[in-house]
Amino acid sequence: MNIRRITSARNEKVKRWRKLGTRKGRDEYGSLLIEGEHLLEEVVKAEWKIRAVLVADEQTKALKLLEGLEGIPIYSLQRSTFSQLVDTQSPQGIAAEVAIPSSQPYRSPERARVLLLDAIQDPGNLGAILRTAEAAGVGDIWLGSGTVDPYNPKVVRAAMGSLFRSRLRRADLKGVIPELKRQGFFVVSTGPRAKQAHFHREYPPKTALLLGNEGRGVQPELEKLSDIRVQIPMPGPVESLNVSVTAGIFLYELVRQEWGKV
Template sequence: MYIRQITSSRNEKVKRWRKLGTRKGREEYGSILIEGEHLLEEAFTAGWTIHAVLVSEEGQEVLRRFQGIRDVPVYSLPTAVFAQLVDTQSPQGIAAEVAVPRASEYRPSGSARLLLLDAIQDPGNLGAIMRTAEAAGVEEVWLGSGTVDPYNPKVVRSAMGSLFRLRLRRVHLKRAIPELKRKGFTIVSTEPRAEQAHFAVTYPKRTAVLLGNEGRGVSEELAKLADLRVRIPMPGKAESLNVSVTAGILLFEMVRQVWETEKGVC
């Protein structure tokens, strides 16, 4: 494996990688910078295209565990330059530029679960939601206006590899929801004063769960488009749940129903 040496922070490639720390730069180049051995392994296993691997002077030992990247350019950077590019306070010494796959036309399966997100703003929440969605067998996560960039470094870390296996799509939810209905989807939203509890509803095979902003919830404009509104009973004194917890409760109630229907085959 040939390792190219970069010594200056003014190198053109370093300038490119630094831009990937911004949403504008990620959209310009169509790629993201991921950090750490785990995420590199996840991206490689998921089949994402790896444009380049970056290592600090102390991180070259990690390369021996990645036999599959022999044909990928590897660049060694001074520790100080490497630290300028990554988002963590204690860098692991290895990072990579990977291409973001383009979203293809959505063709739902016979039994499809979707997650629709209305202006989720906290990166940690979005990452946790993505992990939960993948675990629950969600086909795609659709990101409405105002939702944090899913390729924000904090989202990528919080998603713990689920980012590379989930299909993500940026949409205008006001237009996307009616189209989903035409495809046979039932839109389910949460409402604290809804008459039905979330576990008292039988969810159709094609269900899209609509979740809203951490502060205001689902906008009323979108909530009016929902076919079902359910509440999660809370006998305690807390007024609300974190949106990622809400996602988990609803999605795994659907998993439970499928499990029972199919006698343990989910």
């Protein structure tokens, strides 16, 4: 295993990896930086292209993960330099630059669950939604304008590997929703003032769930494009639920309905 040592924090590769902490840098290089053994294992399983592996000087245990990954350059950095590149408080000492895959054309299957995210801004919320969506069998997720970058380090950590298996597409939802409806999707939006509870409906196999921004909810112009608006009942004196919680409750109502027919 050939490990190349970098001793200067001003090295051009270090400067590149530091830029990957910003959306501008990720867009410029078409890469993201992941940190930790678990995410490295997940990205290998998902067969995403690894452009480089970074290890802290004293990290040796994690190198076992790299056995069999021939042709991938490995760089050893001083612990202080490595820590500057990641934003975790206790870095595990291993990271990787991973190529962001290009978006694939959407093909509507006969049975499908789709998520439409309208300006979800909190990285932790988006990461949790991606993880819950994968658990509930949702593969296709549309990211509307104003939604946080899915390759933000906090999103990547919160998704815990689900990001690498999700089919993400950034698009204007004003154009996406009519197209999905033409493909036979039933579009559902959520809101606390809707008149019907989410569990009082039977949802067709092709259902798209529209979730809104943490503060203002679903934009009125998008809400008008949906087929129905439902609410999750809240007997307690709470105005609204966290959007990731809303996603979990609704998606598992879809799971309950589908499994109940087996």
